[in-house]
Amino acid sequence: MKEIKQCTEYKSMACRLIGKILYPTGIANVRFTKNASTTLDVLNFNYSLNSDDGQQIEKNFDISAHLKINSWTNIHGVANKDPKFPKIIFGIDNRDIFEGNSKNKKLDFNDPRIIFTKSFRLMDNHINDIRNHQFQNKVDVISFYGHSLGEADYSYFESIFDKYDIYHKNVKLEFYCYPGDSGTKEKEKKKACEFMEDVYKLLTRYGNTISADHGLNMVNRLMLEERLSVLPDIEL
Numbered sequence: 001m002k003e004i005k006q007c008t009e010y011k012s013m014a015c016r017l018i019g020k021i022l023y024p025t026g027i028a029n030v031r032f033t034k035n036a037s038t039t040l041d042v043l044n045f046n047y048s049l050n051s052d053d054g055q056q057i058e059k060n061f062d063i064s065a066h067l068k069i070n071s072w073t074n075i076h077g078v079a080n081k082d083p084k085f086p087k088i089i090f091g092i093d094n095r096d097i098f099e100g101n102s103k104n105k106k107l108d109f110n111d112p113r114i115i116f117t118k119s120f121r122l123m124d125n126h127i128n129d130i131r132n133h134q135f136q137n138k139v140d141v142i143s144f145y146g147h148s149l150g151e152a153d154y155s156y157f158e159s160i161f162d163k164y165d166i167y168h169k170n171v172k173l174e175f176y177c178y179p180g181d182s183g184t185k186e187k188e189k190k191k192a193c194e195f196m197e198d199v200y201k202l203l204t205r206y207g208n209t210i211s212a213d214h215g216l217n218m219v220n221r222l223m224l225e226e227r228l229s230v231l232p233d234i235e236l
Contacts, residue, residue: 021145044073
């Protein structure tokens with residue numbers, strides 16, 4: 001957080017990043033109709049920018065008349081001493097506990113690891129106390145930027161996919177791939193391939209929660225309907 005505060009460009013870079021995610025071809029190429037706007041929900045897995053920063057970004061955005069940040073949630077807390085923000089949390093995904101036992105259809109709710117799950121920590125940290133709005137009920141695009149898609153956060157993804165019914169509804173998914181600082185094209189290509197594998201695993205795993213057939217068909221369906229994109233990292 002100290003380095004972020006010292007970096008005066010940090011918030012302006014975040015603003016430019018949001019702009020490029022929302023309008024990849026450039027704001028100048030977007031035709032806005034009267035009263036048209038983009039409504040954005042931010043689920044932030046980092047501990048840095050918070051809802052106050054989100055309001056500032058919204059005000060300073062060069063098309064602020066067309067951008068509304070409906071909600072900004074630091075799901076893992078904020079690295080900030082301000083008491084109005086929850087402390088940062090660490091934990092395991094609850095599926096690490098329950099999925100292993102689900103084969104026997106017998107869940108052990110006395111498992112001592114429960115208090116170390118992220119779900120439990122969210123309740124204990126009263127994360128919803130800082131949320132100003134719930135996610136909007138309908139969205140056109142879900143964008144993933146700067147996330148490794150690790151299994152520790154799978155429950156969050158599943159909840160979002162459930163809410164917006166990504167298999168049946170016309171929702172687009174965008175995954176931005178960071179190639180790393182490898183410095184070579186070969187290593188960057190390998191990194192991109194690994195990332196696409198993670199996307200494939202994530203979506204197939206989610207599809208299996210609907211049915212085995214849906215799991216096998218999830219990626220195919222999204223691709224055929226032009227609703228899945230794996231995109232290169234955004235240059236600022």
